[in-house]
Amino acid sequence: MKKGLVRLILVIFLSGLFLLPNFSSAAPEDTIVITEVLSNCLVGEEDCNEFIELYNYGNSSVDVYHFIFTDGDSADYIRIWEPDAGVINDPDIITETTTIPPKGFAVILDQQYDEGNQPYDFPVGTIALTTMNSALGNGLSEDDPITLFDDQEIFTQDYVVDTFGTPIREEGLALHDDGLDGIPFDPGEGKSLERIHLALPDSEDNWRVLDSPTPGGDTNDPPEAKITASPTSGEAPLEVHFSGISSIDPEARNLTYRWEFPDGTTVEEVETDKVFDEGGNQLVTLTVSDGELEDTEEIVIEVTQDSEFTVRLNEILPNPEGSDLEGEFVELYNYGDSIVNLSGYKLDDEEGGSNPYTFPAETTISSGGYLVIYRTESKLALNNDQDHARLLDPASTVIEEVPYQDGDEGWSYSYHGGEWNWTNTITPGEPNEISGDVLGDEDEYQKVGIEKAKTLSDKTKVELEGVLTVEPDVFGKQYCYFQDGDYGLRSIFPNPTSRSLNLVIN
Known part of the structure; x- marks a missing residue:
């Protein structure tokens, strides 16, 4: 048959x-x-x-x-x-x-x-x-x-x-x-x-x-709540789109959705938009129900306030032992009390050198946190003998510029105790330590006037005494003008948070 x-x-x-x-x-x-x-x-x-x-x-x-x-x-x-x-x-x-x-x-x-x-x-x-x-x-x-x-x-x-x-x-x-x-x-x-x-x-x-068959489907498993959100971090006021469309019910029952926000508001839709006006970690909860059983998922949205930019260059390794391509890095440090969103900010070497590296969307650095960018990611080729590391805002304005020179292989240029020094204690992603050897010391600086300094050979380290006539932040965060009698020069502070009078002549 x-x-x-x-x-x-x-x-x-x-x-x-x-x-x-x-x-x-x-x-x-x-x-x-x-x-x-x-x-x-x-x-x-x-x-x-x-x-x-x-x-x-x-x-x-x-x-x-x-x-x-x-x-x-x-x-x-x-x-x-x-x-x-x-x-x-x-x-x-x-x-x-x-x-x-x-x-x-x-x-x-x-x-x-x-x-x-x-x-x-x-x-x-x-x-x-x-x-x-x-x-x-x-x-x-x-x-x-x-x-x-x-x-x-x-x-x-x-x-x-x-x-x-x-x-x-x-x-x-x-x-x-x-x-x-x-x-x-x-x-x-x-x-x-x-x-x-x-x-x-x-x-x-x-x-x-x-083990016990159930013809006719008398079982009901709980649904699974799934949240997607974009963006998940940024500065206030931050508008975020939330969706629960990826939530699923094993029996394909129709689901109901309930969003709960930190300000006490709720929304009963599968998708919604929310504007966060205050900074901090914002906890958002989605609960889905099939009418009998429910499931909950949470997501944290990191919202920063529009405040002082508190990220600085912290360590530079231009000449690592072994491969420059794999070992070179630039480290940033957030010395502030809030998360900083680096989306669109840029890293660069000396002007006219490599193409700037732009931080991807939603790149953040937490309070007291470090962010290490290796050359394999940034494609910045730092010169071994001398170069600059620069941090720029999204409009390509220089926030900080650190020149360096005379580094040895396997030594990093590190910011510690308010000044930059070469050290063979390399600490990517950790607090800098100047506990090892340090290239150069105070005795290497010649105390001279500006007139004499201009006659010295390139890379000579000098200590000048005079009047700071134009402070940083007037023509740039690190540029200043220094005068000694009838002579003057423009110089660069190694770090904008430093007010040391040990200047690098350009």
Whole structure:
């Protein structure tokens, strides 16, 4: 009987192609999914207790009459469980229909289910279906994948409604296990395999073993709340877009959403926008509910106040031991009390050198925190003998400029105790230490006037005495003008937070 059915289906299919070469149909009913399969009954029970459970996770009813499923060996039409098929001794089950309502379950039963011990207690509203043949497929086996086609009798991928066991199409109705994963498998006698997330694809990690089968879907797992937000940090006032659209309910039930914000306001929408006017870490909570169970997720939005910029250059390693490409770095330090957002700020070497490195969006540095940027990321090629490290704002205005020269291999130029020194104690991401050797000392500085200083050779270190006529921040944060009698010069402070009169002549 089964072989005859297969031949009949193939004849109809081939005839349809011959008579209607331009035949096309509507897309398959893609809200019907296979959600539970029992293929290995308890010892002593008949195969008539095998079942395939279907679920409609959509918002419209779907009639599955004459949908076709195959286990790779044979194919069956789905049909109504009619009174002449026998009596199911369960007052909660619905017969004489093949229409599955929204969020409704149906169970495909063997025609001879009524002749067995009828072990299942079906939930209210479960629809009983059966097949044209007397058994499910050719009698389900534990290694049988299942493919459900719509009612068009066209056995191509375009007409597949759903699958169990990730089958592959070989020829005709022979859809067999692809052998690429661990499903289908035998969960054990009397046990079923249940789809975990009913609206997610047929995959190995989306099936689990049930020791006690539940045909008709009387289980309800809690939903999973998922938050996406953009941006997640920035200066106040900061507008953030929140979405809970990635939240999921295993049974594909309709979810409700509730957002809770630090100011006490709530929003009951899947997506919303919120403006944060105050700085600090803002805790936002999303609760999703399927009507019975709920789940909560939290996210912290880092909001900074528009305040003094408190990030400085802190350590520079232009000539590391080994590869310059892998070892060079520039370190920043936030000496302030608040998070600083560096989005759009830039690092650069001496003007006219490498292209500036721009910090990506949402780059932040916490209070008392360090940020180390290696050459592999910044692409800044620092000269070993002399160069400048510069920190610029998003408008490319110089915030800080640190010149250096005469460094040795494996020595970093570090800011410590209010001044810059060369040291062989390299501390990326940590407080600077000048506990090792230091290149140069106070005795190397010559105490001279400006007139004499201008006659000295390049890189000579001098200490000048005179009048600071133009302080930093007038023509630039680090530029100043120094006068000694009739002579003057423009100089650069190594660090804008320093007011040392040890000046570097340019």
